[in-house]
Amino acid sequence: MKFEYIIFDWDGTVMDSAAKIVACMQKAAAMGQINIPTKEQVEHIIGISLHPAIKQLFSIDDDKANEIVTHYKSVFLDQDKTACPLFANASETLTHLSQSARLAVATGKARRGLERAWENTNTKHFFELSRCADEAESKPSSDMLLQILKEWKIEPEQALMVGDTVYDMQMAENIGMPRVGVSYGVHDKIELLKHKPLTIIDSLDMMKSFVK
Structure with a gap:
């Protein structure tokens, strides 16, 4: 066609990039002291914008989601030294x-x-x-x-x-x-x-x- x-x-x-996204999300959850999601759970929300994805993944309120977003971005940037x-x-x-x-x-x-x-x-x-x-x-x-x-x-x-x-x-x-x-x-x-x-x-x- x-x-x-x-x-x-x-x-x-x-x-x-899925493996990196999963690892960073799991580390962000640990930093935020909430339940660490499985690989499959994180993969399910890949593709959605970060804030709504995190709210959906963890079933948390906006304030806690903002905290996890901050942790995730910090971890991702640190990991970004390797493309x-x-x-x-x-x-x-x-x-x-x-x-x-x-x-x-x-x-x-x-x-x-x-x-x-x-x-x-x-x-x-x-x-x-x-x-x-x-x-x-x-x-x-x-x-x-x-x-x-x-x-x-x-x-x-x-x-x-x-x-x-x-x-x-x-x-x-x-x-x-x-x-x-x-x-x-x-x-x-x-x-x-x-x-x-x-x-x-x-x-x-x-x-x-x-x-x-």
């Missing part, structure tokens, strides 16, 4: 896709975090537009996508959303945007299929043949 506009989620779709890797063939795939399509990112990361990830991986030049957690409503709201579509001056059906979580699928589904799920991220393939993606890919480089 041919798409001239492709919007990617970041964590779990382009960057292999997370991109998934296999990500740079090659983005290079290929950017030759015939305009690319964007819609992510639950804050702007500073995305810019840092781009700098560490030398990938910023692939993306024409991006929207982050501190610039739009959290997924599964479609706000990020609608902002990007408005800048591109296109309709939802003209773009493709690519992501690894049900939140990515929901934000696209809510506005009638075609979507592709990835099976190598944090959410189960069966859960992704409930939101009727065009396909599920098992590696990012499968996008090259899908959108040709």
